[in-house]
Amino acid sequence: ISGTIRRGATPLEDADHILELLNSAKDEAELTMCTDVDRNDKARVCKAGSVQVIGRRMIEIYSRLIHTVDHVIGELRDDCDGFDALLSHMWACTLTGSPKPAAMQRIEDLENSARGWYGGCIGMVLFNGNLNTGITIRTVHLEDGVASVRAGATLLYDSEPDEEERETRTKAEALIHAILARETPPTSANGAIPPTGRGKKVLFVDNRDSFVHTLGDYVRQTGAEIVTVRAGFPERIFDEIDPDLVFISPGPGTPRDFGLSELVQRCVERRLPLFGVCLGLQGMVEAFGGELEVLNEPMHGKDSRITCVPEGLFAGFPEEFVAGRYHSLFARPDALPDCLRVLARTEDGVIMAVEHRDYPAAAVQFHPESILTLKDDLGLKLISQMMARLAK
Template identity: 30%
Template sequence: MLRLQIERHAATPEQAQAALASLDEGEGAYFGVEAGIAGLHPLQATLLTAPALRLRLWGDGVEAEALSNFGRALLAHEALASWRREAGRRPGGNPLDQARRLLACFAPSPDVLLLGALPFEAHRLQSARASVCDPQRPLGVLYFPGRLLRRDAEGTWTGVDLRLPQADLPDLPHTATGHPPEPRGRDTVVPHDDLPPGDYARMVERALATLRTRPLVSLTLSQSYRRRVEGSCVGAFARLRAANPAPASFFLNDGSGMRLFGASPDLQLVVRDGAVQALPVCGTVARRPGAQGEAESLRELFNEEVDAAALAVCSDALRNDLAPWCLPGSLRLLDRRRPLSLATVVHAVDRLGGTLRPGADAWDLIAATAAPVMLTGTPRQEALRAIGELEPSPRGWYGGMVVQVASDGDALVGTILRAACVRQGVAEVRAGGDLLADSSPAREEAESRLKTRSLWRAFGLEAGASTAAAPWRPYSPLPAYVQLVAPQDPFQAALCDCLAGLGVTVSDQAQDVAVLAGEAAQAPAAGGWVAIGDAACRRLAAEGQAVQAVEAEYGRALRCETTSQAPLGAGLGFSAGRYARLALQEPSLVEGWQVWATDSRGHPVALVRGREACLLFRPDSLLGDDVALAVFAAALAQVARP
C-alpha cells in the first residue's frame, strides 16, 4: 500500500479563481457544494487543475494515461504493479471496479481521490449490460490529482500537493496538456432545439398514455435546447455560481474540446465513515421576488399533490436501489419534503440515511444509483425502454453523475442537471421532469423551459431577473407632502415609514393629497386622495358601491396582477397584504372606475377614478412586494396631478 506525502499550505480565493480559470484550456475538474439546506448539504469544494493521471472509462475497462512526471512515476511504482497488469480494456472488464482497485493501492486519505464525471449511459455498468456500450464512446473520465485546492464549510481554501516518498523521478511542475484544436468550420454548426414549442407537451401526452398501459409508476422525460455561445466557459460558470449557488456545482474539461459545467440541485449521495445519505429532489416552482414571493412559491410547491407523490416515489425507489448495499433495516427517511430555495426556483427534498454493509463501498452505490429514478422513472428498466422510444435525442451528460471518491472510502456524488455541454461554440442544455399519470403536459413543458433559464443567463443570452424587483418610478412626480387621515389605524407608523421610503412626507399642512386609512370615511373637501384597506371600501360605499362586512382577515397574503389599465402595464404579478373587515359585495360591478389590479379570483383590488384611488390592500404591509408598492406610488402620482 502506497502512502503518499501530502503537503498543505494556505491558499487565497484569488489563487482558487486563477486555478479555476485555467480549466478553460487545461484538463481538470471542480466539484463544489455551495448552497443547500443547513445540516443536510455539506458545504465544501474540490478543485483539481494539475491532474497526475487521467482514467477514461469504457464499457470494458479503463485507459490510464499519465499527465505529469508525478503521474508517470505513479504508474511505474511497484505498489501499482498488480493494478497495471489487471487494468485496461478487455472482455469482461469493469471500469468502476478498476477505479476501485486503483484507490485501494493507496493508504486511506481524504486527499487521495478520483474526481470526474460519468454520462447518463453509465447506467449500463449496473450489470452485464456494459457489454452493449458503444465501443467508440467513453463512459466518462476520472482524474487522480497531483495538486488540489480545497474549500471548507467556512469558505477557507487550502492547497494540497501530493508527492511520492523517495521518488526516483523528480516531481516537476505539471504542464497542462490542453485539448485538441476545435474542428474548422465551427461556425457552420447550426444549433437547434430537439422540439419546437408545444411538441414537448405532446410528447408528455404520449407518455401519459404509456403510463396508463405499461407497468410504470413514474417516468421522466427530457429534451435538449442548443444555442451558439461566445466567450469563456469558466466565466459563464462563475456567473452561474454567483447567481445560482447550488448543492452540486461542477466544471469539467476532459481534454477532448468539451467543457461541461452546471449548478445542480441534486446532491445524489454523501458517504462518510460508512454512513450513506441520499437527497432526492422533486418538484419545481419559479421563485418569486422577495421574501413574501419566496413564501408564496413554496406554498404553491407544497400544495402540489402530484409533486409530493413524485418525490415519494423517488425516495421509495432510491431505498430499493440502496437496500442491497446497506445493513438490513438501517435505511430510514430522515427528512421529508424539506424546502430548498435556490436563486430562480424552489424545490422539495427528501433525505434518506443508512449504513453501508461490510464489503460494500461508494463504487457499489454509484453503480446502483446511476441513471437515478428521479431522472428515469420507476421501475427503472421499463422507464429506460420508454425513454428510448419517446425522447428525440440521446441524453449525453444529462442525468449522469459528477463523482468524487477518496481512498478513505468517503464520497460525494452529484446528479448532472442544470448543466451545459459546450462543443465547437454550441451549448447544449437539457431539461425535463418527472411524470405521474395525472401530470399536466402544459405545466411540464413550462417547467422544462424554466429549468434552462439560469444557464442561458450565465451565457448572457437571457436578461436575468433580479430576485428583488426594482421599484417602479411613476411617469408623474410623487407629491412631496401628503396629509394622513387615519383614525384608529393600528399601523400609522408603518404607513408613515412606507411613504417616507417613497420620498413622501406626512404633514397636517398638506392640502393637495391625502391618504385615508383606518376608520376614515370622509375624503378631504379638495384635492386628491388614496384610500387603503377598509377605508377604501368605505369610500366606495360612499360612491354607491355595495359593501358588506366580512369575518376579519388580518395578515393575509393576496396574489394579484396588474391589468392593461395600470400605468405599470398588464400582467405583473405581485403579493399584497390584506387587513380587512369589509369587502365589495359585487366586486365585478364596480362602474366608473379604472381597475388597475385584480386578485387571483379576478376581483378588483386597485381602482382609480380621476384624482381618487382605492387600494383594497395595505401597501405598507411586509406581505407586499415591490410591485404592490409601485401600484401605491402610481396611485399617489395619479391623484397628485392637477
C-alpha cells in the same frame, strides 16, 4: 429530487407555485416512486433498519425553478464501501424510472442518442475511503467550443405531454441563459414611478397603526415630503405645515376613537384634499353621513379579489386584482351618502374604495402597502395616481 415547477416573478408568486407543487398528486407520486426506489437501492448495501426517510417533500428553490426533495439516509454494512454505495444507486431512479432494468431498456430502445455524460456523476475518492459524488444534471458540457445542455422529465401515467416539455425547457433555461446572456448594466429602483408628489407636502395622520411607515415610504417614493403627526393634533399644525394633502392612516378601533369625523370636517373647511386607508375610509364615510357595520368574519392579513372602475384613481388597473385587507368594520352600501361614489368592491359586495363626487377626497378599504397587494406594484401605482389626482 423530483417534482418541479417554474419560479414565479415575485416571492409571492413563488409561494403560490410552491402551494401548487405541494398540491400536485402527479408530482407527489413521482417523488414517492423515486424515493421508494432509492430506499431499495440503499437497502442493498446498508445495515438492516438503518435506511430512513428524514425529510419528506422539502422545498428547494433554484434560480429558475422549485423542486420537492426527499432526504433518505442509510448506514453502510461493514462489508461494503463507498463504491458499493455508488454502484447500488446508479443509475438514479430520477433519471431512469422504475423498475430500473425495464425502464433503462425502454430508454435504450426509444432514445435517439446516447446520454453520454448526462445522468452520470462527478466526484472524488478520498484517501480515507470516503466517496462524494454529484449527479451530472443541470450541467453544461463543453467540447471543441461547443456547449451541450441536456434536460429531461419523469413520465408518469398522469403526465401531460406539453407540461413535461415545458418542464425540460425550464430545467435547461438557467444554463442556456448563462451561455447566451450578454452582460447588462445594473438597474436602479429609482424612478420606478412618476414623481407625482414632487414639490408637495403631505400631512400624515397616524392613528396609532403599525403600517404607517410603509405607507409613508410609498408616498415618499412619489417625491413628496411627509410630516407625520398623531391623531388629535392641535389646529395650529395645519397652519405650520400648510399641506397639499392630508393622509389619514389605518388604525385599530373605530373612527370615533380618533375623532376622524371632526378631522375630515376641519380639512373640508380648509379646502384640504384628503386620502384615507382602511380606518381612513371608514372615518370619511361617517364624516360625510354614511354608516358602518361589523363584518361577519374579520379580514386581517387576508387577501380578496377586488373589482374596480379602471379610471381615475384606478386608471390602468385591471378590472380585477388581488389586495390585502385588515379590517372588521365596513361601509354599509345601503347607507352610503350620495356624495360618495363607489370605485371598487369585493366579490361579495364589500366597498373597497370611494371617491367624493365634488371634493378632492378618496379612500380605500384595502391596504395598498401590504405584501398581498404587491403584484405588478399596484399598491404603489395607486399611491402615485392618488398624489397626481388629489394633491393640490
